[in-house]
Structure formats: structure tokens, C-alpha cells
Amino acid sequence: MIRYYSPHFSVLSCIKALFTSRAESKLVSFFKEYTNKKYILVTNSCRSALYLAYKSLNRKGTVVTNPLTCNIALDPIVAAGNHILFTDIERDKLTMLATDLHKLMDENTIAIQANHIGGFLCNMRQIWDQTRTGNICIIEDCAQGFFSSFQGQKPGNYSDVVCFSLIKNAYGTGGGILATDDPIIHRRATEMMQGFKKPSFVLILFRMIRNLLETLRDKKFFDIMYINLMRGRKVSGEFRKRNVTTYYDILPSKLEMKIGYVQLLKASELNRERKIKAGLLLNKLNEMGLISNYKDISEYDSAFTKFFMVNQNIRSEELITKLNKKGVEARHLEHKHNHFYQERIDLSGKPEMISNILECHNYLELYNRIISLPLFENMSEATMDKMIKTLKELIFE
Numbered sequence: 167m168i169r170y171y172s173p174h175f176s177v178l179s180c181i182k183a184l185f186t187s188r189a190e191s192k193l194v195s196f197f198k199e200y201t202n203k204k205y206i207l208v209t210n211s212c213r214s215a216l217y218l219a220y221k222s223l224n225r226k227g228t229v230v231t232n233p234l235t236c237n238i239a240l241d242p243i244v245a246a247g248n249h250i251l252f253t254d255i256e257r258d259k260l261t262m263l264a265t266d267l268h269k270l271m272d273e274n275t276i277a278i279q280a281n282h283i284g285g286f287l288c289n290m291r292q293i294w295d296q297t298r299t300g301n302i303c304i305i306e307d308c309a310q311g312f313f314s315s316f317q318g319q320k321p322g323n324y325s326d327v328v329c330f331s332l333i334k335n336a337y338g339t340g341g342g343i344l345a346t347d348d349p350i351i352h353r354r355a356t357e358m359m360q361g362f363k364k365p366s367f368v369l370i371l372f373r374m375i376r377n378l379l380e381t382l383r384d385k386k387f388f389d390i391m392y393i394n395l396m397r398g399r400k401v402s403g404e405f406r407k408r409n410v411t412t413y414y415d416i417l418p419s420k421l422e423m424k425i426g427y428v429q430l431l432k433a434s435e436l437n438r439e440r441k442i443k444a445g446l447l448l449n450k451l452n453e454m455g456l457i458s459n460y461k462d463i464s465e466y467d468s469a470f471t472k473f474f475m476v477n478q479n480i481r482s483e484e485l486i487t488k489l490n491k492k493g494v495e496a497r498h499l500e501h502k503h504n505h506f507y508q509e510r511i512d513l514s515g516k517p518e519m520i521s522n523i524l525e526c527h528n529y530l531e532l533y534n535r536i537i538s539l540p541l542f543e544n545m546s547e548a549t550m551d552k553m554i555k556t557l558k559e560l561i562f563e
Contacts, residue, residue, distance in 0.1 A: 232280070248277075286468050443550075
């Protein structure tokens with residue numbers, strides 16, 4: 167199995183975390199420097215940070231955002247009592263198409279949520295220029311944009327709020343960050359969190375074991391253990407549906423803060439390696455004529471948090487299923503074990519999400535032409551070649 171991702175988590179990571187002091191203040195200092203924002207709040211997740219941001223605006227209305235993202239990036243908007251209006255997506259980087267953003271804004275618009283996709287940042291300066299005339303909050307969903315930049319600018323320069331995940335390419339087991347220069351948003355979010363529930367230690371322990379096993383999946387024994395763990399998690403979840411939570415109203419875990427900080431200490435180097443591997447993979451895919459996106463990325467320094475391949479000759483769900491059967495753990499938009507494909511928004515059974523999605527022509531055309539390929543920092547060239555060979559055989563069979 168060519169695994170999708172490695173969290174680079176080990177027993178040593180656990181030991182270091184246990185001996186880490188003042189983790190929360192260290193995370194705050196790190197993200198103050200990284201974002202150049204005055205106020206940092208550590209949350210349970212990026213999803214929770216987004217929810218807190220919207221609730222802290224203290225008003226409801228329409229949020230304009232790009233649709234090609236995990237559903238959990240959109241759920242906080244609706245959970246906070248708002249409506250969604252969609253922009254189309256840019257065809258090459260798959261990010262927000264911001265050129266006509268002003269046409270979607272009116273007196274009911276309270277925010278723009280720019281979802282950075284696959285390590286490629288939206289054009290925040292363009293978004294900023296179109297929204298400065300009204301009382302509109304710009305929120306960056308930076309779960310996939312950490313360690314990336316556009317035209318030399320990191321996240322946070324042209325937004326009111328930036329929300330990060332401490333998982334994905336930060337390699338933690340949980341946690342999120344809300345960064346802002348607005349003292350009112352920070353105060354309201356902080357006060358709101360005081361009423362949140364304590365995190366479940368069982369869930370935290372599960373995440374730690376999951377990440378330990380996921381890191382070692384290149385060894386068959388640990389891969390089997392990981393698969394059985396995730397299968398058990400799915401089965402047990404069926405019996406706990408009445409207790410399912412959206413995770414918006416849970417406090418951040420002190421232990422996961424410690425783990426998050428320990429993992430951040432090595433994240434910069436890991437992301438440097440990831441970028442190198444992504445460049446090599448992109449060159450190989452281009453040589454084989456398998457990829458039609460990422461043609462014009464000279465102004466981007468992408469962390470390639472996810473490596474999206476667009477090919478007009480594929481059907482995403484069908485190809486992803488075949489790749490997994492062949493031992494290539496490809497995904498679509500979400501990173502969930504054994505959850506290969508995310509339904510298109512207008513087919514998802516969520517009427518509150520549909521909005522004007524049928525006007526987003528690039529999104530509709532490309533949605534089922536995208537796959538997210540495995541990419542991890544110590545991926546060998548031989549593994550890449552094996553994956554590409556499998557891709558080529560399946561696409562041209």
C-alpha cells in the first residue's frame with residue numbers, strides 16, 4: 167500500500183510532549199510571529215476556530231466562499247447561523263476565483279471565507295481590494311495553507327481572521343488556531359470558549375495511537391493494526407451517534423497543545439522536504455501527460471498540503487476506488503480512512519449548502535476530474551514511479 171500521508175509521530179514525540187512546559191504560550195508566540203497578528207487563540211480545531219470567528223462577529227448574513235474544499239470547512243458557516251454564496255474556482259490552482267467577487271456582495275454580506283486549497287493560497291490582495299469599501303470581514307481558512315506563500319506574502323497580511331489546523335502539515339494530533347488583530351473578536355471568542363466542554367481523553371488517546379500507527383504503515387504489521395483500529399473506530403461510532411458532536415464547543419486539549427508544539431519544531435523542515443517531493447512528482451506527471459493543473463505556479467511557494475491532480479479523461483470516484491484496490495491510497499477532497507470520495511455540494515443532500523453552486527461552472531466541470539495523490543516527506547522516487555505506472559495503466563486501460 168502506498169499510503170496517503172504520514173504524521174511523523176513517534177513515541178519520542180510523546181515523551182517530548184510530556185516534558186514540554188507552557189505549550190499554549192509557546193504556540194501563541196509562534197503564531198504571533200508567523201501571522202504578524204496581535205491576538206492568538208488556541209482552539210480544539212480549525213473547524214472550531216472558524217465557528218468562533220463567525221459567532222464573534224455578532225451578526226448573521228451571507229458568507230461568500232469557494233466550494234472546492236472539505237465540507238467541514240463550510241459547516242461552521244451554517245452552524246453559526248449564516249447562508250453561503252459561492253464563487254467559482256480558478257482552474258489551475260483550484261483556489262477562489264476572486265476577479266468578480268464584488269458581484270456577489272451586497273448589504274447582507276458579512277464575510278468572505280477564502281479557503282486555501284492544497285497548499286495554494288487564494289489571491290488575498292485581490293480579495294482585500296474588493297471588500298474594503300464595506301463592513302465585510304475577511305476570514306482565511308488556512309488548514310491547507312500553512313507554510314505556503316503567494317507573491318512572497320504569508321497568510322494573514324490581507325485578512326481580519328486567520329484559522330489554522332495543527333494537524334495536516336503541522337503533524338499534530340488535534341488543535342487549531344484563531345489569529346486576529348481585532349480585540350473584540352478575540353475577546354468574544356475567548357469568552358465563548360469558557361463555556362465549552364472538556365475534551366475526551368479517550369479520543370485524545372485514540373488520536374495518538376492512530377498517528378503512531380499511521381506513521382509506521384510502511385511496515386505491514388503496523389498497517390494491519392492501523393486498518394483494524396480505524397475499522398473499530400467506525401463500528402463504535404455507529405453505536406454513539408446520539409453523542410456525535412460537531413467539535414465546535416470543545417476546549418482544546420492541554421496534551422494536544424504540547425504535542426502540537428513538539429511537532430511544530432520539526433514541521434518547517436518536513437515541509438521543505440514535502441515541497442521538494444511535490445516538485446519531483448509534478449515533473450514526472452507532466453512528463454507522462456497525466457496532469458493538466460499546476461501549470462502556472464511561479465508566484466506560489468506551496469507546501470502542497472494535498473497534491474491535487476486534474477485530468478479531463480478521468481472520473482474521480484471511479485479512479486480513486488480502482489487506485490485503492492491497486493494499493494495506491496488516493497483520496498478526493500477529504501482525508502478520512504476508507505472515505506474515498508466527497509459528494510458534490512448540490513448532490514450532498516444539504517440544501518443549506520446548494521445556494522448558487524450551479525453557477526460555478528469551473529467547479530462543476532472539474533469536481534469529478536480531481537484526485538488527491540499520496541505524498542509524504544520520505545516518499546522515494548521508486549514509490550512515485552510505481553504510483554505513476556498504476557495511474558497510467560488505469561487511465562489508459
